[in-house]
Amino acid sequence: MNVVVETGRLVADPELRHTTSDIAVTGIRIAVNRPWRKDQEQKADFLDVTAWRGTAEFICRNFSKGDMIEVHGALRVADDYTDHDGNKRYGRPYILANDVGFCGSKSNAKKDTTSSSPKSVSGDTGDFQALPDDDDLPF
Numbered sequence: 766m767n768v769v770v771e772t773g774r775l776v777a778d779p780e781l782r783h784t785t786s787d788i789a790v791t792g793i794r795i796a797v798n799r800p801w802r803k804d805q806e807q808k809a810d811f812l813d814v815t816a817w818r819g820t821a822e823f824i825c826r827n828f829s830k831g832d833m834i835e836v837h838g839a840l841r842v843a844d845d846y847t848d849h850d851g852n853k854r855y856g857r858p859y860i861l862a863n864d865v866g867f868c869g870s871k872s873n874a875k876k877d878t879t880s881s882s883p884k885s886v887s888g889d890t891g892d893f894q895a896l897p898d899d900d901d902l903p904f
Contacts, residue, residue, distance in 0.1 A: 767839045769860050771812060772868055773797035775832050781825040791821040792859075795834060814838070816862040824865055833868035836860055 773795035781791050793816070796809040814836055816824055828834055843856030 768837075769840050770835070770837050771795065771797050771860065772833065772835045773809070773812065775828055775830050775834060776811065778830045779825045779828060781821060788818060789821040790815065790817050791824055792816075793824065793828075793834075795836065813857065813859040814862050815841075815859055816865065820862055820865060824862075827867070828865075835866040835868050836862050837864040837866075838862040 776794045776796050779791045779793045781789055783789055793814045795812050795814060797812055799808045799810060801807050824834070838860045840858060841861045842858050845853065845855050848854050
């Protein structure tokens with residue numbers, strides 16, 4: 766099974782392009798932090814991601830440089846080719862994105878969160894009724 770899930774920050778603003786058949790496509794690069802200890806320097810891997818159609822449009826509409834993004838997809842390797850000087854070049858690996866999601870933004874990362882507990886909100890309970898006691902359930 767070829768499943769890749771990565772979370773990282775966009776290293777540049779995404780650009781939406783269209784094929785000659787008017788199919789939307791974008792190629793992005795994300796920086797994914799490696800696990801590290803306090804006595805080590807933080808390092809990151811830079812991964813190429815390709816997205817097509819609605820996923821490409823969604824990325825370009827909602828993400829910009831520095832934003833955190835979660836990418837779900839499959840690992841692919843581009844086809845080998847011969848360059849204009851006759852040298853054989855090997856295809857690079859990339860992630861073919863099937864789905865992407867929000868993971869916060871660079872502005873959220875800079876904010877100081879003083880409370881991690883949710884705040885309660887009181888209000889009208891409408892026509893909701895209290896649930897009966899479930900102490901007699903067999904599980």
